Amino acid sequence: MPVNPDAVGLEGEPSRRSWTSKDALLYALGVGAGTDELAFTTENTKDTPQRVLPTMAVVLGGGGVPFDKIGSFNPALMLHGAQKIELFGEIPVDGEIESKGRIGAIWDKGKGASVELISESTDLATGKPLFRNTMTAFLRGEGGYGGERGPATTFELPDRKPDQELRYETRIDQALLYRLSGDRNPLHSDPGFARMGGFERPILHGLCTYGFTGRALLHGVCGGDPARFRSMEGRFSKPVLPGEELTVSMWVDGAECRFQTKNQDGDVVFDQGILTFA
Amino acid sequence: MPVNPDAVGLEGEPSRRSWTSKDALLYALGVGAGTDELAFTTENTKDTPQRVLPTMAVVLGGGGVPFDKIGSFNPALMLHGAQKIELFGEIPVDGEIESKGRIGAIWDKGKGASVELISESTDLATGKPLFRNTMTAFLRGEGGYGGERGPATTFELPDRKPDQELRYETRIDQALLYRLSGDRNPLHSDPGFARMGGFERPILHGLCTYGFTGRALLHGVCGGDPARFRSMEGRFSKPVLPGEELTVSMWVDGAECRFQTKNQDGDVVFDQGILTFA
Numbered sequence A, B: 001m002p003v004n005p006d007a008v009g010l011e012g013e014p015s016r017r018s019w020t021s022k023d024a025l026l027y028a029l030g031v032g033a034g035t036d037e038l039a040f041t042t043e044n045t046k047d048t049p050q051r052v053l054p055t056m057a058v059v060l061g062g063g064g065v066p067f068d069k070i071g072s073f074n075p076a077l078m079l080h081g082a083q084k085i086e087l088f089g090e091i092p093v094d095g096e097i098e099s100k101g102r103i104g105a106i107w108d109k110g111k112g113a114s115v116e117l118i119s120e121s122t123d124l125a126t127g128k129p130l131f132r133n134t135m136t137a138f139l140r141g142e143g144g145y146g147g148e149r150g151p152a153t154t155f156e157l158p159d160r161k162p163d164q165e166l167r168y169e170t171r172i173d174q175a176l177l178y179r180l181s182g183d184r185n186p187l188h189s190d191p192g193f194a195r196m197g198g199f200e201r202p203i204l205h206g207l208c209t210y211g212f213t214g215r216a217l218l219h220g221v222c223g224g225d226p227a228r229f230r231s232m233e234g235r236f237s238k239p240v241l242p243g244e245e246l247t248v249s250m251w252v253d254g255a256e257c258r259f260q261t262k263n264q265d266g267d268v269v270f271d272q273g274i275l276t277f278a
Helices: A021-030 A054-060 A174-181 A191-196 A206-221 B021-030 B054-060 B174-181 B191-196 B206-221
Strands: A015-019 A078-087 A095-108 A112-123 A129-140 A164-169 A229-236 A245-253 A256-262 A268-277 B015-019 B078-087 B095-108 B112-123 B129-140 B164-169 B229-236 B245-253 B256-262 B268-277
Touching (some): A021 B174, A054 A206, A078 A206, A206 A256, A206 A268, B021 B054, B021 B206, B054 B078, B164 B206, B174 B206, B206 B256
Antiparallel strands (some): A245 A256, B078 B129, B078 B229, B112 B129, B164 B245, B245 B256
16 A cells, blocks of 8 residues: 555644745746736836735745655656645735645545645744645555545536636746746656657646636736635646646636636636635 | 046956856746747756856846946936947856956047946856956937047948848737846836836837847857857847847858847847857
8 A cells, every 4th residue: 555544634844935026026927927917027116016926825835745654656647636725814025934734635536546735834924824725636546445535526617607707828938937936847848758748748837827827816806906815726627738828717606706717629727616705 | 527538447346146047047038038949948858958048148247347437427318329248158057257347438429428338257166257248338418528439330231131030029028027137127117117218118128139139149140059159249229119029130251240130110129230159
């Protein structure tokens, strides 16, 4: 039994991470913000104080998770299945956090094991919790050990036209820019490496798609105000290639918004999306 | 007499500057390099060691120049007139330089003063000279003091079709990315600030146009090999707006190449260009 179901609840070593205004600008450009979003892409535009895209939580947070305690598995077969962020306040333009991580759940899904990794980050300047990241990793080939399957919760989208829809183009060099925010996996840049992984060319980072989607939600539902953006979750359902178009469809119900992101062919690339907002 | 012609020869305090592989990647993306130029835009592509675009000398170098000794002038009326770089070796992927600067010349051009600022940078790892930057600043309104006019050297382009021509598109958000390499002047990002300066919208950094042009010369004349790129000089003749197209026309004569950069309307934006190469 290579994964260890008894690892649930185990904690990792806390880790610290700091960032600067420049990191926030680079992240915003990496997920497609531009001249229409100067609050996120500049720090010195008159009457436009710099702010931080809420989804930057995924590159700042996630630390302190005890990957080594999950058991043994082949990292090359690991997929990023789902991602949730919960924000307890607006992310400052620069700062430092301490992140504490733990293994939240391990489920036997048959074809693989599903591992939920939770990381909570505290703003060291205020001592207050800033955000919580929950990442679900799917370990292909590590299921079938007779463990519990876990809850299966999916929902159907409302049977009406979306209340809001925003379309963004990613660029051919999008992944080259996004990777400067941290994830240098050559799957996103080296054509030879991508071919070995079975892709025709390098694929976009899932978390870059997540960032584009979060921008659409911010502008489509939260009036462009990061302080109103409370949580965002959903599942990665298909890789995106740099240069593809992303259309985010949103259905609002009170302080919650269900959403889905599709590519230009109508394929769903991010599914089962739920945003909560103020 | 606000500028001081006797300042010629005065030196500034030496200054140091270090850079990382990430800085070099960010610079390359800022001047439009992408998925076709992975040597400049990635550090971990198989069989493709990272290299540095020669024109990155303009963001790393130029230090140590005694601006305060030129005399008094209105910086808002200063134009970047011309720029020359001379490379004595290939720029390392990361490193640290010490730059020593001096005032090379001050000329009375009537409508303004032309000031030549020279900065020589030494690679601290090897102790050897790495590059020399020569920047010509044009101080509008500071001429007419009865000083020498200086040499007037211009050349005509060869009377034949270009030997090589490369066309690049700049992007609407090009300046937002380029500015992360250092020059945060809001003229390049804040629409209100740009309007106050008489521009319909923020203009591209002249040195970003310089970088696009240098890439064209590198690929068009030097076979993409930075070690063959020896020097590049020319004059800024018209502002470029982000989103405009740049066409670089090249005429090769031995180890020298004359060049010119035009926008999509055929206006010359960078003129009197001379590249030397090996």
